Amino acid sequence: MQRIQAYYRIESDAADVERKAQAIAVEQSVEMPLAPIDDAYVLENVIASVGEIVALNHGQFKARIDYGVDTVGDDVGQLFNVLFGNCSMLPGVEILDVELPPALLARLRGPRHGINGIRKLLGVERRAITATALKPQGSTTDKLLQLCQAMAEGGIDIIKDDHGIVDQYPHCRFAERVPALQRCVREVSARTGHKVIYAPNLSGDLLNMLKQLELCRDEGVEMVMAPPMLMGPANFNALVEQCDVPILAHPTFAGARRIAPELLFGKLLRLVGADGIIFTNYGGRFSYSLAQCTALAAASRAPWGNIAPAMPVPAGGMTVERVPELLATYGADTMLLIGGSLLEAGPRLRDRTQSFVDSVAACSAGG
Template sequence: MAWLTATYLIDAAPDEIEARASALAIEQSVECPLAAIGDQRVLHEIVGRVAGIEPAGDGRYRVDVGLAVETTGGEPAQLMNMIFGNCSLWEHVRFVDVTLPEPLLARFPGPRHGIAGIRALLDAPQRAMTSTAVKPQGLPVAELARLCKTFALGGVDIVKDDHGIANQTYSPFDERVRACQRAVLEAVETTGKPAFYAPSLSGTPRVLRERARLARDLGVRVVLVAPMLIGLPAFADLVDEFPEFVYLAHPSAAGGRIDPVLIFGKLFRLFGADAVIFTNYGGRFAYPRESCAALAAAARAPWGTLAPALPVPAGGMLLERVDELLEFYGDDTMMLIGGNLLIARDALLERTREYVAKVEGHGRTHVALHA
C-alpha cells in the first residue's frame, strides 16, 4: 500500500474545514457516498485520506490528502485526474503541492537533458544563459528569419518563436522553420558561437508529431511547447517520442487553480520540460517575488532521479534589470527578453549584443575586482 500526498489550500470557515477536506478526499478518489461502498478493500485501500489540516491564514487551510498510488495507474492523465480532477471545479480549492513516493516518481522520467544538457549544448558550463523571442506574429517568413539571424549574430543562445506563431498563412510552419533554422545556422558560421533556433510546436497530437518530425529532420535541437495548451498527456507523449529535443515549456493556458510554483516548478518538469518559462515578478504579470524564487528553486531542487530543469523568467523583462535578476536567480538561469530588444528596431543587433554582454559579463567585474 503506497500513498501519494496532494496538498491544497482550501477556503473555509473553521467549523467547515473538516467537512470540506473530507469531501475533497472522497471526491478525488471514490467519488460517491461511503455508504454506497460495501467492499472493505476499497474502503481501506482506495478511499482518499485527509492526512493533515493546518491553518494558512486569511480564512484558508493547508490540507494534505493521501491518495492511493494504485489509483493513478502510473499514467500522466490519470495522475492529473487523481490529484486535480473534479476538485478543480471548486472555487474554494487551490492545488499547491504534490509528493510522489519513489516508485511512482520513477514512472515519470522528467527532463531528458535538464540544466546540464542545455549547458553542454550551448557550450556554456557556468554562466547564465540568454534567450529571445522572434515576434510579432503576422510578419512574413523572410522577416522572421532576418530577426533570427540578427539575434544569433548578436550572440543569443536560444532564439525561439513567439508562442503565438503556429501555422498561419502569413508564416506557414514548414517554410518558417526551414528559413529560421537556416538563418541561425548562417549566423553561427559567422560568429563561431553555438546558437539554436527553437520553433514553437503546437497542434492536435497528430499534427504535433508531423511538425516535430519535420523540425527534427531540419536539424532543430530545441523546441518551444506550451504543455497546458496541447495538454500535459500530449506533452508527455511528445517528449517520449522525441527525446532528442530540448523542451522549453511555455506557460500559455496554464492559469487557473494550480499554484504557479507547483505547475511550473514541478509538474512541467515531471512531464519532461528541460526549461520552464514563467512570468517574472515586476513584469506584465504579477507573480510575487517569493513565488518566483520558490518556483526557480523547485525546478532545480533534487527530486528523485529527475534532472533539474532550467528556470527561464520572462514576460515584460527589461534589459536594465538583467543584473538585478541575475543576482536574484543566480547563474543556473536563462534570461528571456524579446520585446525589450525589438523596440530598438534598426539598432536591434547592437541592443542584442548589449543584452548578451550584460548576461555573460554578469559577476565578472566583481571577480576581477576581487582578484
C-alpha cells in the same frame, strides 16, 4: 502502501474545514457516497484520506490529502485528474503542493535533458543562458529571418518562436519557416563561432505536433517549444517521449486554473518532462510575486528522486537593464528570455541583443 501526498488551500471556518477536506478526498478518489463501498481493495488502496490540517491566515487552511498510488497508474493525465480534476471546480480550493512516491517518479521520468543537457548543447558551463523570441505573428518568413539574423549576430544563445506563431499564415508556413530559420542559426553559429539555437513553436493537436517534430528532426533543429497547459499534460508528455532534443514549456493558458504557480511551473511541468520552463516574471506585466518566482525557480532545480533539474526561464516584460537584478535573484542556472524589449530597438536590434549578452556575461563573471 505508497501514497501521493497533495496539499490544498481551503477557505473555510475552523468548524467546517475537516468536512471540506474529507469532501475533496472523496471527490478526487471514488466520487460517490462511501457507504455502499465494500470492496477491500477499494477501501484500502483507492479511497483518499485526510492528513494533517494546519491553519493559515484569515479563514484559510492547508490540508494534506493522501491518494493511493494505484489510482494514477503510469498515466500523467490521470495524475492531474486525481490531484485537481473535479475539485478545480470547488469554490475556495487551490492546490498548493504535492509529494510523489519514488516508484511514481521513476515511471514519470521528468526532463530528459534538463539544465545539464541544455548547457552541454550550448557549450555554456556556468553563466546564465540568454534567450529571445521572434515577433510579431503575422510577419513573413523573410521578416522573421532578418530579426533572427540580427539577434544571432548579437550573440544570443536561444531564439524561439513567439507562441502566437503557429501555422496560420500562408506567408509564414511552418514547413518553410523552420528550415529557413534553422539554416540561419547554423550559418551564424559557423561564422561567429558562437552557438545559437532556434526553437520552433509546435502547434495544433498532438498528431500535428508529432509531424512538425519530424520536420524539425530532419532539419537538425536542436530545441523545440510547446504549451503543456493548452495541449494537456499527457499530450505534452507523449511529445517528450518522441522528442530527442530539449523542450521548452510555454505557459500560455496556464493561468485559467487554481494551481499554485510554484507547484505548476516548479514541479508539475518538470515532472511531465519540460527541460526549460518559461514562466511570467515578477515585476513585469503579470501577477506572480517575487516570492512565488524564486520559489518556483528553486523547485525546478531542487533534488527530486530520479527527476533531472529543469531550467527556469523567467520571461514577460523583462528588459536588458534588469539583467543584474534578475541574475542576483535567480542565479546562473537560469535562462533569461527577453523578447519585446529587444525588438523595440528596431534597426539597432543586433546591438541591443549584444548588450543583453554582454550584461549576462559581465554579471556571471562577477558572481
